[in-house]
Amino acid sequence: MTSIKRPMETLSIPSKRQKVDADDFFILPINPIIRTAKDHSISALPSSSRLQFHVIITDVFWHYPECIHDVFSLDFHADSSDTIKSIHDNIQLITGIPVTERRLFYGETHLHCEQTLVECQVENFAELSLVGRMRSAKYPGSCDLINVAVSFIFIMCKEDPPIDVHTTPKLMLEEFLSMIPRTDIEQACGHLKMFSASSAPTALVMLYMSPFGTNKSAADEAVRYFLTSIKSILPRDMHHECVPIILEFCKLLKEAAGIDDPLYRLCRGSLGAMTVYTALAAKFSRALALSAESLVDISELSSFVAPLLKEIKGCDPIVVPLTEDFRGVPHVYSDELRILYGIFHDLLSILESCLGKLEDRISSDMEQDKDTIYIGLSNYLKLMKELNSISKIYSGCEGLFWEIMKSTKGAFCRLVVMCAKRGEDHSWIFECKEVTNFDARRHLAMMMLPRVKANYEVRHEMLIDRSHLLAESFEYMKHAEIESLRAGLFMEFKNEEAIGPGVIREWFLLVCQAIFNPQTALFVACSDDRRRFYPNPASKVDPVHLEYFGFAGKVIALALMHNVQVGIVFDRVFFLQLAGHTITLEDIRDADPLLYNSCKQILEMEPEAVDQDALGLTFVHEVEELGIRKTIDLCTDGKTIAVNSENRREYVDSLIQHQFVISVADQVEHFAKGFGDIMGCRRLQKSFFKCLGLEDLDRMLHGNESAISVDDWKAHTKYELFKETDDQILWFWKIVGDMTEEQKRILLFFWTSMKYLPVEGFSGLASRLYICKTFESSGRLPSSHTCVYHLCFPAYPTSDVMHDRLSIITQEHVACSFGTR
Incomplete structure (x- = not known):
């Protein structure tokens, strides 16, 4: 029906x-x-x-x-x-x-x-x-022929006894191979792709495993014909295109017939005898040796290495000794391992030389001819990824690979920043963060975040009342479609006309101040560094606290995505939990100095003193919730287990885990989920924090922690209708130079909606700042267009008048939402 x-x-x-x-x-x-x-x-x-x-x-x-x-x-x-x-x-x-x-x-x-x-x-x-x-369709005749051949083989597999026909798989395969062009490499590759994708290897191995001798012989004849004929069809430097097919035969025959089967041994021998290994290595060696711009498409090497590595790693686990003599290695792919070892060292040696030359050019003329230099450089990263994969199967080679990357760190990091793109897998770089600098790690992290869309129509719109900023922002985020948040934000404050990036930057700063305000009870500030925060174990006094942690995760992810510095940083304990790492005693030093020192003393005491119960401790932990002290067992019947010299390490670890992990596990989980929602998946969330160091995240979230440089500020400011030599401009910079650090930040906030500069300082801003002359009376206060970094004021008649006007706008309550944004 x-x-x-x-x-x-x-x-x-x-x-x-x-x-x-x-x-x-x-x-x-x-x-x-x-x-x-x-x-x-x-x-x-x-x-x-x-x-x-x-x-x-x-x-x-x-x-x-x-x-x-x-x-x-x-x-x-x-x-x-x-x-x-x-x-x-x-x-x-x-x-x-x-x-x-x-x-x-x-x-x-x-x-x-x-x-x-x-x-x-x-x-x-x-x-x-x-x-x-x-x-x-490019090859309709070949397409139909190979599919007919595969269908014919399936019929042979089912017939009992075998069918009596006037053709064989070998004859059909012979006709198919005869249709492969000998001179057109692209078409030849297309035919080979057709052969593999039509399930021909699978069908032939199925026929080979048939209980009927005639079927087995027919399959054996066809496979042997393919192995011997294909080499005469393709030029030698294109033999690597056959490697995936032959490897597929090897894999299927190994699983079905075993490694002692004669046809399997023939496939293995054919694979090992191919001169593709040395030819391919030589090809890339020549390209590398020529110049930085000449590296050919690495996909050719990948198509050869990937299936081979997959097959090698699929065998019994083995790490091959660091030696060129593989004769004593009991491995089914010993021939391939020997040749691959040579390819690895040849390419790594030449790559080291090329990266050294590239590093020299970075400091000289890289910026002048970067459009030419960058052509093909993305293939360097891909080549490094392949060499890193190969290095893992040889003892000592992985360390050698990373040592060479460290020795050319400058070029390596520049390549990462220039060439690493969204959607690509760069997790191999995280294996050795020592080869990267802050710029490279920040770039890799930002590639995991969505890109802010240029189209305002697809962004999430919010209209926020300043007097209820946290609650209304929470409600907007709670009911928002995740896709619209990933696209970006469109912000307005109620009863204010300003819109655009300046308003968004201001909202991020204000909402983060509210989220991490100790009175909100979501986060606790470290006693020794009030900028650092970790989740508050007592946050559960608010029945919706976990939803707020999810909201906080989204806000922080969006702030990073919009490249807004919000002036707060995470405590080491919180950062490590987000990255999925285990918390140790040394990690709590800043979060709780008193507990850290107490635990250190317990571990450093003489064993005799601990065993004499000088501490009087048991496996319990006292906590205070809503003004009430409670005793919690750190293990079953903890109150009955005394701390001694043998279990004191276990006691300290249990105490740390309860205080900083178990007690806030739900809060961290919901924050991570909110952060991951913006990124698109939880796996990316952990990768994001793993690829960064705590100091990296500090610089991305807080920005430049140095005092604001007036000289740098002045160097990145232009003037409209004012000249640099005008009295008003000279007075302005003299007044700014005499301001306190807090006044400078308030003025910066009034001007740009930012209190904290990017790590690069003023040069890290999206554009230069402007001071613009207005033709209003000198009684008017300055105004600003924060979206485009414009500060506007009239030609004040005296320095004292200007000082008075600037003093007014550098008060915190005035700078907030004052001026034209």
Whole structure:
């Protein structure tokens, strides 16, 4: 029974993972199902099962509009023993589209006509994807031929006894290989991709494991023909394109037949004998040696190394000794390990030399010809990533790799800042943070945060009453769509006309002051550094405190995303918890100096004194909640267990864990979740904090902690309708130079909505600052346009008048929301 679903009735749309290239509809491999000598059957469901499933039309059948003009999905009922061909026949009855123009996929598995639903492991209520081949398919003849060959092999696997035909897999494979162009490398690679993606290796190994001798011989003949013929088809420097296919044969044969099987040994030997290893290494060595701009696309090396490493690591775990003599290494891939070892050292040596030259250029003419220099530099990072992966399988090589990266740290960090992009995996760099500087670590962290959208229409809008700033901001965030928050913010304060980046910066500063205000009871300030905060164990006095911690996590993530310095920093304990690290005694030094010193004394006391119960301690901890002191056991029956010289370390660790981990676990979890919501996933949240040091986060959240430099301020200020030599400008800088540090910050806030500068100082701002002349009376106070960093005032007649006006606006209560923003 079939029925046609109209577009509005569709159940779901296939995910991007299921999308197939319109020019090549069989790029997704079939899940390998190999028959072994002990098991000749393939089954996933009882053959009598009745299934209901949907066929989703995923591609554009533009040349059959009259057939499927508004059909989006087809509903089917079928027995699990029915073949895929019967499904195709029904689809053709409904749509009129020939089977030669379409394929069926289940997830990532291409379903062949000869297979049954049970063999394809199709489950009840599953979704199959109907994928069409566009008329512009690059190799339609080859495409049809290899799919016919695979279907033919599937039929051979099922027949008992084997079918009697006038062709063989070897003959069909011979015809397919004859269609591969000998001179067009791009087309040759396309044919090889076609061979692998059509599940030909899987089908041939299935046939090889058949209990019938004729089938086994036919498969053996076909695989041997492929191994010997492919080398004559491709030029030597393109042999690496065959490596993934041969590795796939090796993997399948190893699992199905074992390492002593003759065909497996032949595949292994063919892989080891290929001269691709040294040829590829030489190719990259030459490119590296030429110049920084000449490095070729590293994907060629990746396509060779990735499958080989995957296969090596899939064997029994082994770390190969640091030696070029691998003859004594009991490893199934000893030949490849030896050659890969040589490639690693050759490329690493030349890379070290290139990075040294690049580092010299950074300090001289890098900025002058950066557009030329940067071409191809992103491949350096990719090459380093590949070498780092290779280094892990050799004892000592990983350390050697990182030592060389440290020796060229300047060039390495510049490459990271210039070339690391969003969406790429840079986790390998976090393995050795010593090779990076603050700029590189900040760049990698910022690449994990969403990019603020330029379109205001997609940003989250908030209209906040200053008198209820924290509560209203919390409610807006609580009900906001996460996607709109990731896009950015559009802020207004009630009864104020100002909008734009200046208002957003001011809101971040004010809302963070409110969140971390001790009176809010969410966070506690460290006694020795009032800028540092960690979660308050007593925050649960507020029934919605955990929701506020989630809100706080979102605000901090958004502040970092908008590059706003909010003037607060995290205590080391809080930072380490967000990064997923264990808390130790040394970590609590700033958060609780008294407890830290007490624990140090307990650990340093003479054992005899501790054992004589001089401390009088048991495994309990006293805490105060809402003015009431409570005693909490640190372990079962803790009050009955005395602290002695043998268990004092356990006592100290338990005390620290309870005070700084267990007591605030929920608060940290909700803060981390809020932060992760903005980033997109919790895994990225931990990676964000792991790639940074505490000092890095200090600089990103608090900004420049040095006193504001008036000279730097002046150097980054321009003038409109004023000249630098005007009396008013000379008076202005003299007055600013005499201000207190707090007055300077209030003036900066009035001018820019920032109290704290970026780490780079005024040069880190998005643009220069401006002092603009107005033509109002001298009785008017200065005003500002914080979005564009404009400070406006009239030509005051005397220095005293200007001093009086600036004194008024550098009062905290006046600077807040004063002027034009």
